[in-house]
Amino acid sequence: xxxxxDERQFRMTLSWTEPGIGNDILECLATxxxxxxxxxDAVVRTDGVRTGPRQLSIDVGPLTRKQLEAARLAVDAGYYxxxxxxxxxxxxxxxxxxxxxxxxxxxxxxxxxxxxxxxxxxxxxxxxxxxxxx
Numbered sequence: 257x258x259x260x261x262d263e264r265q266f267r268m269t270l271s272w273t274e275p276g277i278g279n280d281i282l283e284c285l286a287t288x289x290x291x292x293x294x295x296x297d298a299v300v301r302t303d304g305v306r307t308g309p310r311q312l313s314i315d316v317g318p319l320t321r322k323q324l325e326a327a328r329l330a331v332d333a334g335y336y337x338x339x340x341x342x343x344x345x346x347x348x349x350x351x352x353x354x355x356x357x358x359x360x361x362x363x364x365x366x367x368x369x370x371x372x373x374x375x376x377x378x379x380x381x382x383x384x385x386x387x388x389x390x
Contacts, residue, residue, distance in 0.1 A: 312373065312376040312377060312380055313376060314369060314372040314373055314376055315372050316368075316369070316372070318368050318372075319364075319365060319368055322361060323361050323364055323365045323368075324365075325351070326347065326351060326358055326361040326362055326365065327361075327362065327365045329347055329350055329351065330342070330347055330362060333346060333347060333350070335347060335362075344358050344359055
């Protein structure tokens with residue numbers, strides 16, 4: 257087991273041979289600590305294939321206040337639920353703008369987030385290939 261520490265956090269690398277043991281370890285950690293005290297960055301098989309959850313940081317800085325407002329409203333109203341609980345017309349009425357404007361704002365949010373996600377994924381993959389030395 258390898259561990260590295262900074263002032264507020266520890267990173268640990270564990271290895272096990274049986275698939276179910278990983279879940280048992282995570283359950284024990286979750287039970288033994290406060291909620292949110294443990295996170296899993298990645299679960300990787302020995303052949304390098306990722307098999308579990310991981311965290312990526314996505315920069316939302318490029319989004320405008322109006323885009324964030326539209327995105328929050330869309331999520332809260334259920335626009336992204338399946339099935340949808342809100343339509344563009346509902347969001348437009350709430351924001352006091354046209355359906356076209358709402359659609360454009362959400363498309364810009366989605367494009368920005370997808371590009372940031374792809375970039376964060378590429379960075380995480382490059383870091384994993386470097387053995388976490390970045």
